[in-house]
Amino acid sequence: MPIEVNGKSFETDEEGYLANLNEWEPDIATAMAAAEDCDLTDEHWDIINFLREYYEEYQIAPAVRVLTKAVGKRLGKEKGNSKYLYELFPYGPGKQACKYAGLPKPTGCV
Amino acid sequence: MADFETPQTREFPIIPTIVEGAMSHSAPFLASEEFQTDMGFPSGEETGQLIDGWKEKFLELLKDKLGKYRSLQVFMDTCVKCGACTDKCHYFIGTADPKNMPVARQDLLRKIYRRYFTWAGRVFPKLVGAIDLTEEVIDEMYSYYHQCSECRRCAVFCPFGIDTAEVTMAARDILSMVGKGQKYSNQIIPKIFKIGNNLGLPEPALADTLEGLEEEIEEETGVKVRMPLDEKGADILLVTPSADFFAEPHVDGLMGYAKVFHAAGVSWTISSKASEAANFGLFIGSYEQMRKISLRIRDEAKRLGVKRIIFGECGHAWRVAYNHLNTLAGPWDFLDQNYPIPQHILEFTKDCLDRGILNIDKSENDHMTLTFHDSCNIARASRIGEEPGSQFTIPREVIKAVCNNYVDMAPETIHDATFCCGGGGGLLTDDLMEIRVKGAQPRMEALTNVVKDSGVTHMAAICAICKSQFTKVLPYYGMTMDQIVSVHQLVSSAIILEGQGEDNSDELENGDETEEAA
Numbered sequence: 154m155p156i157e158v159n160g161k162s163f164e165t166d167e168e169g170y171l172a173n174l175n176e177w178e179p180d181i182a183t184a185m186a187a188a189e190d191c192d193l194t195d196e197h198w199d200i201i202n203f204l205r206e207y208y209e210e211y212q213i214a215p216a217v218r219v220l221t222k223a224v225g226k227r228l229g230k231e232k233g234n235s236k237y238l239y240e241l242f243p244y245g246p247g248k249q250a251c252k253y254a255g256l257p258k259p260t261g262c263v
Numbered sequence: 264m265a266d267f268e269t270p271q272t273r274e275f276p277i278i279p280t281i282v283e284g285a286m287s288h289s290a291p292f293l294a295s296e297e298f299q300t301d302m303g304f305p306s307g308e309e310t311g312q313l314i315d316g317w318k319e320k321f322l323e324l325l326k327d328k329l330g331k332y333r334s335l336q337v338f339m340d341t342c343v344k345c346g347a348c349t350d351k352c353h354y355f356i357g358t359a360d361p362k363n364m365p366v367a368r369q370d371l372l373r374k375i376y377r378r379y380f381t382w383a384g385r386v387f388p389k390l391v392g393a394i395d396l397t398e399e400v401i402d403e404m405y406s407y408y409h410q411c412s413e414c415r416r417c418a419v420f421c422p423f424g425i426d427t428a429e430v431t432m433a434a435r436d437i438l439s440m441v442g443k444g445q446k447y448s449n450q451i452i453p454k455i456f457k458i459g460n461n462l463g464l465p466e467p468a469l470a471d472t473l474e475g476l477e478e479e480i481e482e483e484t485g486v487k488v489r490m491p492l493d494e495k496g497a498d499i500l501l502v503t504p505s506a507d508f509f510a511e512p513h514v515d516g517l518m519g520y521a522k523v524f525h526a527a528g529v530s531w532t533i534s535s536k537a538s539e540a541a542n543f544g545l546f547i548g549s550y551e552q553m554r555k556i557s558l559r560i561r562d563e564a565k566r567l568g569v570k571r572i573i574f575g576e577c578g579h580a581w582r583v584a585y586n587h588l589n590t591l592a593g594p595w596d597f598l599d600q601n602y603p604i605p606q607h608i609l610e611f612t613k614d615c616l617d618r619g620i621l622n623i624d625k626s627e628n629d630h631m632t633l634t635f636h637d638s639c640n641i642a643r644a645s646r647i648g649e650e651p652g653s654q655f656t657i658p659r660e661v662i663k664a665v666c667n668n669y670v671d672m673a674p675e676t677i678h679d680a681t682f683c684c685g686g687g688g689g690l691l692t693d694d695l696m697e698i699r700v701k702g703a704q705p706r707m708e709a710l711t712n713v714v715k716d717s718g719v720t721h722m723a724a725i726c727a728i729c730k731s732q733f734t735k736v737l738p739y740y741g742m743t744m745d746q747i748v749s750v751h752q753l754v755s756s757a758i759i760l761e762g763q764g765e766d767n768s769d770e771l772e773n774g775d776e777t778e779e780a781a
Contacts, residue, residue: 168693211468212465212468213463215461215468216472216475216508216509218472218475218476235511251346259509260463261451261460261541262461262505262691263506263509263731
């Protein structure tokens, strides 16, 4: 199921995750979010950008505590928890935010 | 959020009126050629397409299994259609689909067995409910054998002890081998060998994650509690589900194990190459995969020179470890024979509590009233401790030792009659959300009733799959995701470490005064 963004077509898997991480561009995230009735704010972009940076370094999405800690450091302690992340990404930061960031879906017992 | 209706919970369980074909549309994503190949399984030209000669291959594999596994032969021959199992499956109760009655699900394979392997079925198929093997039959098997979590509740009530789980495993293995593997499991298993765990969490990320958790414990308690990785010469190798590193509430349990080890003064380590307790080889019914996954634990135990192996909170991992670790990856003659091989983290913690070496303040958990969800694989397919039934008592005793408020759910829903969380056996994937939510109905009903009647606020579990599943399905039933907790999370909250709350915690030495724990 490819998605169309800016006149280009990008391959995705059955669940809409980008097939090729390197093809990612910000407009893909916007388009994926729009399809799920989600308007991306600066707060969303903070998370998406962190996920991409972390993935680049470690080849995996960050564990939940790594993410909440990083968010807490950047945006203040009151936001360093999964409640804040779920407010931004109600389908789960691990899955929804990873999808917008072009990362593969975390697999396993999670 | 969902294009299906969440079942109601009621004051008393009601056996549903059957709805034919209610879940016939349900099937998980099929494994693509890439994932099939990674597993050494064949694939047709397109994803999920049957291989050339699939019918002969199917029957040949079934024949092989009937010869290899006496149990399967007995299960195929024995059922007398008494009906005792019909209303015992959580997937039947939650979906009302009669094919989710365990007997009907088994019969998908049994009808084929009768047609090709019994005299009566070969000569008078219609008289004995035998049918031809067709593509439609294969598709139906793929659907309904992925509406079974291999939890064995039906087997408890079967007068012959027919184990649907084993039938499901056999069917799934054969389906994989004719081109119909499941994406979720077959995508995950190769990561164990390439990276070390189901998540695909590489060593540097794991090291970074553990370091962050050490900091978190120190910020909270003022005590340096180590979470060692790949440390040669440690006494204990902790093998735990990788969800413990990654997700909530799992990670709070992991910090609990670390605090218990710290307080007991034992040396321990996690291995990056065996940073996964889960063994999905069980789910897909592949003995070969189960063996390969188990062998890497052996390799790592030898490489690191440990004396003991302890498993973290993971249901099916413990089922494999408790029953099969010796057959699959033994002999374990190089480990210390004075301790159980392998040992469960709850056995370790229970022993520490009994010997009074943990300093516990139960009031730390006073804001909660707990109940306990017996994980199917631990309740019905293994044991914790040495006494019959101690897999039921030990988790409860540990919870009660660290919490003041505890209430059990209805007796027909706990111990060996426990209901599966709804996400076990390789079904914990988003493409099966409908069956997961519906299959959780009996557990959610029992929980809702103790919430209403006894003021229960949280449910504790000892399985990574249960925890993830409940995190997802609790909101469908009007509860919140944080109402599911890890048992060692409760231990973690109540334990007072030596030096905790004091100033200058940096100068404290790490529990080297305490004696070796059993």
